Amino acid sequence: MRCPLLLAALIVVAGCDPDPATEVPFARGAQPAYTAPAPVLRRLTYEQYVHTLDDLFGEGLIISASLEPDTRVSGLYAVGASVTSISALGVERYESAAFDVAAQVLADPARRAALGSCVPAAPRDDGCAAELLGTIGPAAWRRPLTEGELGTLVAVAGGAADARGDFDEGLAYALAALLQSPYFLFRPEFGEVSDDGVRRYTAPELATRLSYFLWDGPPDGELRAAAASGALLTDAGLNAAVERLLESPKARRGLRAFVADMLQLAELESLTKDPTVFVYMSAGLGASAQEQTLLDAETLVLDNDADLRTLLTSTSTHLDRSLAALYDVPAPAREGFGVAELPASGGRRGLLGQVSFLALHAHATSTSVTLRGKFIRQVLLCQQLPTPPAGLNTAIPEASESLPTMRERVAKHLEDPSCASCHQFMDPIGLGLENFDGVGRYRAEENNTEIDPSGELDGAAFADAWALGGTLAAHDAFGPCVNRTLYRFAAGREEADAEAPLVDWHADGLKESEYRLKFLMRDVALGPAFRTVGEVE
Amino acid sequence: MSRRLPFRGVGPRALRQPAALAALVPSRRALLRGVLQGSAVFVGLPLLERMLNGNGTALACGGAIPKRFGLFYWGNGNIPSRWVPPTDGDSWELSEQLAPLVNIKAKLSVVSGLSVKVPNLLPHTSGAGGLLSGMAPLSENGNETFAGPTIDQIIAAEVGGDSLFPSLQTAATDASGQSFNGPNSKNPPETDPYALYERLFGASFREPGEEGIVDPTLALRRSVLDAVMGDITTLQGKLGAADKARLDQHLTGVRELETRLARLEEDPPSLEACSRPASAPLTSYPDNDGRPQVTARSRAMVDMLAMAFACDQTRVFGHYLSDPVSNILYPGASAGHHNLTHDEGGDQPEVNAITVQMVAELAYMLERFDAVAEADGTLLDNCCILGCSEVSLGQTHSLDDMPIVIGGGLCGTLRTGIHYRSYTGDNASSLMLSIMRGMDILATSFGSEDAYTESGLSDIEV
Numbered sequence: 001m002r003c004p005l006l007l008a009a010l011i012v013v014a015g016c017d018p019d020p021a022t023e024v025p026f027a028r029g030a031q032p033a034y035t036a037p038a039p040v041l042r043r044l045t046y047e048q049y050v051h052t053l054d055d056l057f058g059e060g061l062i063i064s065a066s067l068e069p070d071t072r073v074s075g076l077y078a079v080g081a082s083v084t085s086i087s088a089l090g091v092e093r094y095e096s097a098a099f100d101v102a103a104q105v106l107a108d109p110a111r112r113a114a115l116g117s118c119v120p121a122a123p124r125d126d127g128c129a130a131e132l133l134g135t136i137g138p139a140a141w142r143r144p145l146t147e148g149e150l151g152t153l154v155a156v157a158g159g160a161a162d163a164r165g166d167f168d169e170g171l172a173y174a175l176a177a178l179l180q181s182p183y184f185l186f187r188p189e190f191g192e193v194s195d196d197g198v199r200r201y202t203a204p205e206l207a208t209r210l211s212y213f214l215w216d217g218p219p220d221g222e223l224r225a226a227a228a229s230g231a232l233l234t235d236a237g238l239n240a241a242v243e244r245l246l247e248s249p250k251a252r253r254g255l256r257a258f259v260a261d262m263l264q265l266a267e268l269e270s271l272t273k274d275p276t277v278f279v280y281m282s283a284g285l286g287a288s289a290q291e292q293t294l295l296d297a298e299t300l301v302l303d304n305d306a307d308l309r310t311l312l313t314s315t316s317t318h319l320d321r322s323l324a325a326l327y328d329v330p331a332p333a334r335e336g337f338g339v340a341e342l343p344a345s346g347g348r349r350g351l352l353g354q355v356s357f358l359a360l361h362a363h364a365t366s367t368s369v370t371l372r373g374k375f376i377r378q379v380l381l382c383q384q385l386p387t388p389p390a391g392l393n394t395a396i397p398e399a400s401e402s403l404p405t406m407r408e409r410v411a412k413h414l415e416d417p418s419c420a421s422c423h424q425f426m427d428p429i430g431l432g433l434e435n436f437d438g439v440g441r442y443r444a445e446e447n448n449t450e451i452d453p454s455g456e457l458d459g460a461a462f463a464d465a466w467a468l469g470g471t472l473a474a475h476d477a478f479g480p481c482v483n484r485t486l487y488r489f490a491a492g493r494e495e496a497d498a499e500a501p502l503v504d505w506h507a508d509g510l511k512e513s514e515y516r517l518k519f520l521m522r523d524v525a526l527g528p529a530f531r532t533v534g535e536v537e
Numbered sequence: 538m539s540r541r542l543p544f545r546g547v548g549p550r551a552l553r554q555p556a557a558l559a560a561l562v563p564s565r566r567a568l569l570r571g572v573l574q575g576s577a578v579f580v581g582l583p584l585l586e587r588m589l590n591g592n593g594t595a596l597a598c599g600g601a602i603p604k605r606f607g608l609f610y611w612g613n614g615n616i617p618s619r620w621v622p623p624t625d626g627d628s629w630e631l632s633e634q635l636a637p638l639v640n641i642k643a644k645l646s647v648v649s650g651l652s653v654k655v656p657n658l659l660p661h662t663s664g665a666g667g668l669l670s671g672m673a674p675l676s677e678n679g680n681e682t683f684a685g686p687t688i689d690q691i692i693a694a695e696v697g698g699d700s701l702f703p704s705l706q707t708a709a710t711d712a713s714g715q716s717f718n719g720p721n722s723k724n725p726p727e728t729d730p731y732a733l734y735e736r737l738f739g740a741s742f743r744e745p746g747e748e749g750i751v752d753p754t755l756a757l758r759r760s761v762l763d764a765v766m767g768d769i770t771t772l773q774g775k776l777g778a779a780d781k782a783r784l785d786q787h788l789t790g791v792r793e794l795e796t797r798l799a800r801l802e803e804d805p806p807s808l809e810a811c812s813r814p815a816s817a818p819l820t821s822y823p824d825n826d827g828r829p830q831v832t833a834r835s836r837a838m839v840d841m842l843a844m845a846f847a848c849d850q851t852r853v854f855g856h857y858l859s860d861p862v863s864n865i866l867y868p869g870a871s872a873g874h875h876n877l878t879h880d881e882g883g884d885q886p887e888v889n890a891i892t893v894q895m896v897a898e899l900a901y902m903l904e905r906f907d908a909v910a911e912a913d914g915t916l917l918d919n920c921c922i923l924g925c926s927e928v929s930l931g932q933t934h935s936l937d938d939m940p941i942v943i944g945g946g947l948c949g950t951l952r953t954g955i956h957y958r959s960y961t962g963d964n965a966s967s968l969m970l971s972i973m974r975g976m977d978i979l980a981t982s983f984g985s986e987d988a989y990t991e992s993g994l995s996d997i998e999v
Contacts (some may be wrong), residue, residue, distance in 0.1 A: 040779040047876050066732070069713065073680040083680065083721045085783040089706065090725070091790030092736070095758070129641070159755045177761045180791075181768045182784060188772055265824045270711055272873075273868055307585050364827060364866045364873045387676070388660055395880055395932065494678050537777045 009120035026497050034528040036199070038537040042187045042212075042492045045070050049185075051217035051253060056139055057105045058114065063105035064097045067278045074494045075379060075485070076261050082492045088438075098179035102172040107311075112168070120167040125287070127168070128144065129157040133174055141183040142218055143204040144228075155292050156515035187212065199212045201225035210241060210525060213490045215250040225337035242525045246518060247451035254521075258295045262379065263288045263351075264486045267360055274365045278439035278494050280326040288322050289355035295337055298353075301517045308482060308515040309473040312350040315342040323355060326441055347435055347442055350469040358433065369406055369430025370413075376429050380472060382481035386422055404449035407431050418447055428455045479515055483507040501506040502529060538930070566680040570663070596883045598869040598919050598948035602912050603699070604976050605846050606692045606856040606947075607922040608669075608904055610715055611895040612661070612863035613878050614928035615940040620958045621649045621891055629956040634889065637897035641904050643954045644917055645944045646997055648968060650959035652989040661861035664765060665715050665927035668939065671966045675720055683717040685985070687971050688923070690718055694852040696980045701797050704853040707733060707837035710899075712860040715927075720936060722786050726857055730837040737845050744813050745848075747967045750801045762795045795845050807990035810916060811848035815842065828866045832898065839902045845988025847916055856902070858895055861927045867891050878931030886933065896942075899924045903944040920945040921972050941967055943972075943997065950975035950999055955998045967994040 025300040039491060043050060050063055068090030071080035086094070105111045116135050118128040133153045137145045140435060145153075146450060153174045189205040207219040207227040219227070223241060231237030242345025244249060260266060271286035295318035300306050319340045324331035328346060332338030342348055351357055361371040375384045379481060396409050403409045411433070413423035439444050453464040458475065462468045487503050488494055495503050506523055513519035524530060580605040629647075631639060646845065657666035659674055662681045666674030669687040686694070689704055697703030706714050708726035716724040727733045744802060769788045773781045775973060805811070818837035822830045835858060845851050859865055864873030870887050872880065877888050888893075902922065909916035922944035929935045946953045951971070966984035971993035973980045982991045 038777060041783065066729070071721075071723075073679075074678040079678070080680070083783075085722050085786035086790060087722070087724050087786070088703070088790035088793050089727065091567055091787065091794050095762075095794060149768075152767065156760055156764050163757055164755050173757050176758075177764045180761065180765045182765070182772050182787060185769055186600065186772075186784075188775070191777060272824070272864075272866055274828075275826050364864065365871060365875050366876075387658070395882060472949050520883055536775065 004136075006490055016058055016139075028036040028512060029505065029508065031528070032505055034502050036529060036532040036533045036534045037493075037496045037499070039189050040492045041189075042078075042081045042331070043068070043084065043086065044185055044187070045077050045081055045257075047257060048212060048216055051215070051468070052184075053101055053179075053370060055217050055220065056136065057111050059102055061104050064093060067093050067097060068450060069494055071267075072264070074488060076266075076488055077266070078257075078261055078489045078492055079494060094180055094185065095176070098176040099172065101179060102175035105175065106168045106172055115171075123165050124158045124161040124170065126154050126158050127165060129154045129161075129171060129174065132171065133178070134158065137178060138224070139218065139221075140178045141181070142208040142224075143183075143202075164468045166278050174438070185530065189533065190536060198532055199535065201530075202232070203230060206238075206531065207241075209490075209530060210245060212520065213525060213530075214242070214254040214521065215243040215248070216253045217250060238526060238531075242522055245525075246522060248529065249268060251302060254296045255298060255517075258486060258489050259294055259431045260290070261489060262482070263293065263356065264360065265293060265356055268356060271359060272364050273359065273439050277365045278410035278437065279439065280322075280441050281439050282322055284482065285322055285326075285355065285359070287357065288320050290438075291320070291337060292318050292443050293351065293354055293356040294322055305516055305518050308510075308517045309478065310350075312352065312473040315344070315349045316340075316343060317354075323435070326355065326439070330390070344466070347464060347466050350473075352433065352465055352472065353436070353440075357442040358436045359438065362438040363436065365429075367406065367436070369410055369427045369434065370423065371430070372433050373426030373428070376472065377425055378479060380453055380483075381477040382476060382484055383425075388422065389418075401448055405451055406446065407452055417429065425511075430458055430470070432457075433465050434461055436466055467492055479510050480504075480507040482517070483510050483520060486520055486524060487529070491529060498530065555706075576644075581698060594644060598912060602851050602948075604696070605920045605947050606689065606696075606976055607689075607846075607853070607854045608689050608716075608974065609899050609919060609922055609924040609944075610855065610857045611898075611926050612712075612859040612861045613874050613888075613891075614926045614931040614935075615734050615892045616706075616885060616889055617649075617935075617938045617940075619927045620892070620929075620940055621938065621958070622647060623648075625956040625958040627955055634892050635942075636902040637893060638903070639900075641900060641907060641944070644907060644946070645903060645942055646951070646953055647740060647956045648941040648994070649938060651939050651954065651965040651994075652939060652960065652962040653814065653939060653965045655935050655936075656987065657934060661927050664934065664936050664939075665861050666717075666924060667936065667988055668797065668927060668965050669715055669716065671969060671988045671990075673845050673986065673988070680721075682721045682723075683715075684720055685717070686719055687715060687855075687991050688854050688972065689716050689726070689855045692976050693980065696852050696976060698852045701800055702851040703793060703843075704855070705733075705737075705842065706855045707838045707850045708857040708859075709831050709838060710829050710857075710859050710863070712863065713855040714857050715853060716745070717770075718786060718789075718854045720782070722825055724855075728853065730822065730834055731820045731840070733838060733841055734814070734817050737841055737850055738814055738817075741801050742813060743808045745805055745809075745811050747805060749803045749805070750763055752800070752802075755798045759798050761793050761795075762791050762798075766795075768790050791895055795804055795816060799982070802862075806849045808847060808849055810911050811844065811952065814844055815826055820853050825868070828868050828870075831865070831867065832894070834906075835914050837933045839898075839905050842902075843905050843916060844907055846906070846920065867894065875931070885932070886945075895926075896924075896986075899942060899944070906945070917945040921947040921951060922974060923972065933975050937962060941965075943968075943975055946999075947972070947975040952999055953968065955997070957994070962995065964990045966989060966990040968997070970994075 020108050032382045046067055053061055069088050070077040071084045073080040073083050084430055116132040116133045120128045134150055156177050157170040157174035161167050165279045187208060190202055191201045193199050198535035205226045208222045211219040211223055225242055226232040226237055232241055260486040268286035268290045275281040300311055318337045319332055319341055320337050322330045328339055334341040345471045355471045362368045379386055397403055411426050412418040413427050434451045435453050454464055458472050460471045462471045482504055483506050546690055564650040569639055608743040615634055621630045621633055622629045653664050653667040655673040656665055657663045659676055659681055662674045666683040670683045670685045672684040675684050693704040705727035706716050706724050708714055708728045709727050714726040731998055769784050773784050820833045842854055862875050866873050874891055881887055903917060906916045911919060924942035925939050930940045943951060966988045967990050970983040970990060974993055
């Protein structure tokens with residue numbers, strides 16, 4: 001047993017509780033002292049709303065595509081969900097969606113049967129309603145219902161059953177009430193003070209935090225049972241739960257949610273390109289590009305538990321026919337996605353060679369060295385850039401014989417001191433990717449002139465996009481950036497200043513684990529920020 | 538990608554009939570049975586009676602004929618040198634960019650030379666927030682938000698209570714709109730014309746002369762909302778101030794919906810100009826080669842907004858062609874709009890063409906509203922339509938000489954047919970204060986700090 005090497009969180013909180021699954025194969029510094037900030041109130045994101053209904057009632061429900069829009073704050077929907085509210089239009093849409101779902105559940109014998117087996121003795125049968133709502137209610141609200149809450153729902157069902165003369169019609173109204181409640185749409189988490197004086201999330205709250213973090217969905221019966229028995233509040237119980245969640249197929253949902261949020265992949269749904277300029281543009285390209293990146297991440301993190309940095313350098317990827325055509329490689333599968341190997345001759349590898357990055361951070365009819373550079377700085381390296389000043393003339397000259405490629409055209413950005421103060425951090429990186437046009441197709445030349453894709457990233461010279469992937473993977477800031485983003489994703493907020501030592505400690509863990517994201521997900525789920533909480537402010 | 542399809546099959550939509558019902562086969566008989574069994578069916582006063590004064594005669598504009606406010610918004614500004622009419626006062630000619638307004642020129646005023654006075658620190662956002670809320674927007678953690686409510690919501694809070702919808706927000710593209718209740722509390726627009734049609738003119742719509750809806754499920758839906766409101770207030774008791782305010786917004790939305798469900802049981806208002814639109818909009822307006830059908834979508838929505846005003850379904854709207862920084866690829870343009878404002882050289886012919894198209898859509902709205910007869914004049918006469926953008930010259934994000942058009946005389950309270958030019962860079966907040974006063978709102982100021990004002994723009998007031 002290598003007790004001192006176990007997660008220090010456990011040692012600090014409750015002494016050493018060895019569990020082979022969580023044994024860390026490297027020496028680790030002591031976990032820093034930690035004081036938790038106040039809790040946040042998170043609204044379910046659109047995807048979480050869908051996943052929650054999937055898990056409650058079974059997959060395949062038709063759910064409105066328009067609900068309250070998600071908002072990016074600190075780069076993440078996960079953080080925006082703690083800041084925004086529900087608009088009047090959102091209220092309408094959630095009402096509509098709730099009745100739609102209730103109707104589908106009650107109209108489908110299998111879904112209806114899953115609610116419970118009691119047979120109503122009359123159109124209004126409060127006992128049977130209480131049995132059904134007493135089962136689905138705690139699953140929907142991720143906690144036990146109070147007697148009063150259950151009573152209110154039963155009364156709604158009963159009143160409606162009276163008026164409609166039908167038990168299931170009555171039940172529809174109670175289900176709609178469940179699904180419109182702030183206890184469903186939001187995730188209230190307050191914690192309570194334990195015997196040792198530390199304020200910790202309650203067991204149902206912790207179960208909910210774990211499942212939305214690792215599954216992007218609600219706790220299942222087993223997790224709620226672990227919460228109900230109190231097992232989840234023990235180190236062994238928590239370890240076991242985290243292991244189970246990470247090994248479950250639903251962990252793919254959780255990983256996809258994180259990767260999509262960090263890399264802003266949802267924006268691909270409205271990818272706009274002029275197809276007369278980019279002939280490889282098609283209506284489904286944004287969706288395909290998103291899927292490629294997510295499948296690569298799933299394979300890397302969950303199947304292979306590999307070094308996260310290979311996301312930037314891997315030549316093995318998932319392609320469908322549209323992407324294979326764009327990448328100029330044989331399609332690996334007739335239908336859907338297959339695994340393909342990208343040839344070195346294509347100049348393309350890793351995330352920086354993917355449409356999900358190249359096309360999203362470019363314009364409708366052209367590339368953008370600034371947007372691509374900015375994304376790498378802000379999202380992949382977590383480096384802050386100043387807001388562009390208002391009142392500057394930002395025009396760049398048209399292409400011409402003396403200014404054939406983007407490098408010559410944006411030279412002004414880099415020569416004029418008022419531009420260069422910011423653009424020096426973005427454009428030189430973006431110029432390294434100019435071999436890929438605005439939709440991500442390889443090109444050696446622009447306006448009959450060979451593109452020079454060389455550059456420098458924070459002192460490390462690179463020859464082209466292929467090399468830039470390696471330069472970025474080796475950059476000191478990449479690992480800590482993923483770590484910080486995951487921390488925010490898990491916490492639903494930006495870290496407080498006082499949390500910096502803990503965030504750094506997790507970053508060290510990621511590095512020592514040789515950049516296993518799965519290790520980090522486990523580390524954060526078991527860490528003190530996930531379990532302890534400050535008082536409501 | 539969303540694997541869900543837009544759902545139109547079952548369900549209440551905004552159609553006031555829960556899916557549970559549709560699926561479980563309601564019948565007229567069942568509805569009546571619900572009534573007979575004593576469900577709380579509230580039949581309100583016919584609205585006609587609300588709209589008569591003590592003598593039983595119809596009230597003038599501002600009474601039976603309500604005053605209305607509409608925001609017509611587009612992103613990325615204009616080109617002032619091609620926008621500002623060369624002469625001002627009563628005798629003036631339209632400029633190149635304002636030319637599409639030729640047929641409605643007598644019923645609008647162009648206001649030029651105003652400045653947004655907030656510090657121009659956040660390109661586009663400072664202008665949008667400064668103009669519409671009179672406050673410098675907030676920027677924290679990379680999150681930009683307006684600091685206070687926008688003009689449409691300030692007005693809706695005063696005049697929105699009597700209509701079905703306190704305000705409507707619509708967008709002709711996938712815009713997120715510019716309507717805020719306060720920090721981080723945004724009112725997203727409806728971007729789908731067909732969804733808007735279903736909300737406004739779907740199964741729940743009643744023309745003047747028809748009876749209110751007799752449907753016990755309306756009361757049942759209200760009982761559900763009562764339970765939801767109970768949950769919200771209970772939860773609020775445990776929250777800190779910021780989260781409590783977030784749930785206040787949620788609660789407001791639920792209350793509005795409950796009120797709306799109750800009003801559906803009332804007879805519809807007896808408004809002469811109100812009728813069901815002859816046809817529904819298309820169910821989809823697909824992009825053409827990555828170029829959204831801005832004109833078709835906008836006009837479909839504008840037709841509905843005109844009738845929503847005429848039928849008194851709302852008295853306030855915000856209609857957005859695009860957002861600030863919008864990079865929409867317009868028909869014929871060689872690049873996205875925002876790109877062009879910064880990158881196009883010379884006198885920016887492509888940006889100019891896009892701006893003219895924005896103004897053409899404004900012209901369509903004003904003419905459409907003017908085609909609806911109301912009282913002794915037209916719907917437009919009883920409205921104030923504020924056409925604006927967040928900057929003037931997009932290339933430099935300038936907040937001076939803002940592009941502003943006021944359509945309609947707001948029941949004779951605002952001057953029309955003039956070009957008013959401020960030669961001293963007057964505070965744009967003054968215009969907002971004049972509009973609020975025109976709406977009969979007792980306001981003494983608009984905006985804060987640098988954008989604060991206690992003075993209206995007297996030159997545009999009658």
